[in-house]
Structures are given as C-alpha cells and as structure tokens.
Amino acid sequence: MPARKTYLIFDSNIGKNKPENIINATATCPFCHREELTDILASDGSILLIKNKYPVLINAFQTVLIETDDCNSDLSLYSKDHLYKVIGFGVKKWQEMIRSGDFSSVLFYKNYGPYSGGTIRHPHMQIVGLKDIDYTDNITIESLQGFIIHEKDGVELNLAQEPKNGFFEFNVRLGSLEYVNQMADYIQIVIHYLLNHFHKNCKSYNLFFYQINDEISVKIMPRFVTSPLLIGYSIPQISNRATEVVTEIQHLYFS
Numbered sequence: 001m002p003a004r005k006t007y008l009i010f011d012s013n014i015g016k017n018k019p020e021n022i023i024n025a026t027a028t029c030p031f032c033h034r035e036e037l038t039d040i041l042a043s044d045g046s047i048l049l050i051k052n053k054y055p056v057l058i059n060a061f062q063t064v065l066i067e068t069d070d071c072n073s074d075l076s077l078y079s080k081d082h083l084y085k086v087i088g089f090g091v092k093k094w095q096e097m098i099r100s101g102d103f104s105s106v107l108f109y110k111n112y113g114p115y116s117g118g119t120i121r122h123p124h125m126q127i128v129g130l131k132d133i134d135y136t137d138n139i140t141i142e143s144l145q146g147f148i149i150h151e152k153d154g155v156e157l158n159l160a161q162e163p164k165n166g167f168f169e170f171n172v173r174l175g176s177l178e179y180v181n182q183m184a185d186y187i188q189i190v191i192h193y194l195l196n197h198f199h200k201n202c203k204s205y206n207l208f209f210y211q212i213n214d215e216i217s218v219k220i221m222p223r224f225v226t227s228p229l230l231i232g233y234s235i236p237q238i239s240n241r242a243t244e245v246v247t248e249i250q251h252l253y254f255s
C-alpha cells in the first residue's frame with residue numbers, strides 16, 4: 001500500500017482576506033508602502049525580509065523577501081549587482097532558517113505572473129519553514145538532472161529529462177556556495193529567455209530552491225494552465241522540442 005499522504009493545512013479564513021493585485025491591477029501595493037510594513041526581520045538596502053501578514057499555512061513560519069522598491073521590475077531586469085544581492089541575501093536567510101533546526105524543512109520559492117499562484121505583483125520571494133513536512137521526500141534526484149545547457153565553476157544549468165511535472169523544467173545545480181553568483185546568472189538568463197523568447201504566451205514562472213543531501217539546486221518552471229492529463233491522470237508530458245530549446249538558449253546567451 002502506498003504511504004499515506006501528508007497534507008499542509010491552509011487557513012481559508014486568512015486566505016479570503018489576502019490582497020491580490022496581479023489580475024486586479026488597480027489595487028494598491030502593500031510592498032510599496034514601506035513605512036507601513038511591520039515585523040521586518042532583516043534588510044540590505046532596498047531588500048527586506050518581513051513576516052508574512054497573511055500566514056495561510058498552519059504549522060509554518062512564513063516570511064516574504066521583498067526584492068526591490070521598484071514595483072514593476074523583475075529578476076530578469078536587475079543589474080548584475082542587484083541580482084547577486086537579492087539571490088545572495090535570499091540563499092543566506094534560507095540557509096539560516098534551515099540551520100536553526102526549528103523546521104522539518106524550509107521552502108524558498110518565487111511566484112511570478114498570473115499562472116504562478118502569486119497574488120502580489122511587486123517583486124518578492126517567500127521563505128517558509130514547515131514544522132512537520134519534509135518536502136525532500138517528494139523530490140527525486142532524476143528530476144534535477146538533464147540535458148546540459150551550460151556549466152561553469154561547478155555550477156550546472158540543465159533542462160530536465162525527467163521533469164517533476166512535465167514539459168519544461170530548468171535546473172541550476174550549485175556545487176559550492178562560493179559560486180552562488182553563477183547560480184544567480186543562470187537564473188536570470190533562464191527567466192529572461194522564458195519571458196522574451198520561449199513562447200509568446202509565457203508570462204508566468206516559478207522558482208523552487210531545494211537542498212537535498214547538502215546540494216543546493218533551483219528549479220525554474222515556466223507556467224501555463226496545468227495540463228488536465230497531469231492533474232486528472234498523473235501522466236506527465238514532455239515536449240519533442242526539448243533539444244531545440246537547449247540549442248536556442250546556448251545560441252542566444254552562451255555563444
């Protein structure tokens with residue numbers, strides 16, 4: 001018999017009061033009104049780590065990493081200097097929460113765009129400590145491996161051959177924390193590619209950071225409407241355009 005599923009409990013009463021300004025673009029942005037932000041945990045210039053005001057997850061410690069004071073910017077547009085600061089700060093704070101020993105596992109992720117599950121446009125990521133769920137049980141090493149697009153300083157950028165959910169999943173695998181800026185460069189390149197060259201309807205993506213057996217990886221997923229074959233039948237699909245996409249990124253960014 002398969003192991004019983006572990007569910008994270010969502011507080012629907014908090015959920016219904018959460019602000020939303022991706023679809024409803026006229027709603028005011030809570031992250032632009034810095035003077036009104038409370039529970040600031042850490043900062044570095046315009047980068048802030050705050051407690052999430054709408055902690056919808058039960059048995060979790062939810063924080064929000066506000067990446068910049070520019071509401072309309074995005075990781076794909078940052079200067080190298082700011083990009084390195086944001087990713088460096090995020091990885092450091094995520095690692096601190098892991099090392100605290102207070103959690104079964106710590107999530108570090110980003111939602112961007114209407115199909116990503118995000119609700120606020122302002123560039124931000126989330127770091128969430130889970131008291132009793134270990135996500136690493138759900139991630140296979142195979143889903144983090146794939147066709148190599150580029151490699152530098154022990155950091156690898158690949159396109160998954162056995163993606164977790166199907167279609168296009170890019171992975172960046174970091175050999176040593178010393179080269180976290182190279183990881184940031186690869187993240188920015190893939191996001192830029194997805195939003196500008198990949199598919200004219202691609203306006204959403206997610207980043208998911210993992211630490212498994214002491215290795216840090218990040219998965220970058222373009223997001224569209226979820227395939228019914230996946231949610232109804234658990235059949236993941238892969239595209240026959242995979243090698244073409246690998247070659248295209250190599251040509252656009254690494255030649």
Ligand SMILES: [Zn+2]
Nearest residue numbers: 029032071122
């Ligand atoms: Zn804003």
